[in-house]
Amino acid sequence: MAASEQKQLEFKVPNLEGVEKPIKNVIFRVSRFDPDRDREPYYRDYEVPVYRFTTVLDGLLYIKYNLDPTLAVRYSCRMGVCGSCAMIVNGRERLACKTNVLSLNSNIVTVRPINNLPLIRDLVTDLRPFFEKHKKVMPYIIRDDIEARQDREFLQSPAELNEYMMLTDCIKCGLCYSACPTTATDALFLGPQALAQAYRYTIDSRDAGAALRFDVVDDPHGVWRCHFAGACSAACPKGVDPAFAIQQLKKLLLYKRNAMKSRKPAPESEKVREGTSVEEVLKSMPKEWPSPPAPK
């Protein structure tokens, strides 16, 4: 079916005509790739009117809904929270929804998918290797008594919280993974995001899973393969500093391995949690979350 015969899409980009005038037209040079048709990605140019507050994502959606509905782009929240629209804009890892087109100070905006992940189509990459590595470092509190009393909270001081607070801002967008030079050559390298989260949970005073995580990160393709290029921290749109966390994780492994392994996790609060118990919530949750079908 030709593009012109396709059913009109219902969603429309807000029409700003009459409200304000476009400041200029910008060429969006977008990487295109259809696995059924193309052998390798190529760039295609589109002319997009840009207003004061037009973001790169707005531009891509303008293309999708006005110029070429076949453009594949992953996005969701449009406010820098979900991390879905991670891509490389004018050579740098950025969130498309957080990048104002005029701030790029260029009449050509080159957009391509993030590095180091398999390409599905156009700007959409397969994030499964990234999330598998995230899962591998056990990014959750591990302790023997966590299942026993679901109605309690664990005590933590503000100072203990500050130890890892910055790392909780990670939105798992994959920009650090794309920027990492080690990930570019070592497909088994855990990557900055997973290693930073390994540190985040290990240093958490409520956690007692250091030994388990050390086994995962102290590997020939683990934490030691980080060469401290710092590209991950420079790329992070949320101000997380994975490079710092990875060096701290190395320090834990060298100087505090035994202390961390034998550390007693924070005690439980005496106060019983109000409202629906965690056990009830867990009972109502599906045992396995449905996964999207694998790309061909």
Add this chain to the structure above:
Amino acid sequence: MVRESTLMWIQYITGLGILVLGALHFASLTLLAPGGYPGALEYATVISRYTDPLWAAALEAFLALLSYHVFNGFRVLLLELNQGSGWTKAVNVTMALAAIAAFLYGTRTILVFHLGGAI
């Protein structure tokens, strides 16, 4: 199986050792040479360093540190360039053997000169 953290800890320590002994090595051949800088690299002057037990021991230690640091560094580079269990095993064994071979060959040179011989 040795932990990666242990291998890398030794890598850092040997790196620091190489910095100290390497500086000493170059200084011994230049500023600290008998008679000073002029003629420091003359054959007799260099040989006099090898025949001195302390300098020979320093050279041997330098060689040991270099053998580990260089070949463990190669191992890291090669493991980053390619992946796979067979490749990992091959790289680990080859680099360990190469380090031992380099150390033994270097030791032979130091010993031969120390005992006054020539190759």
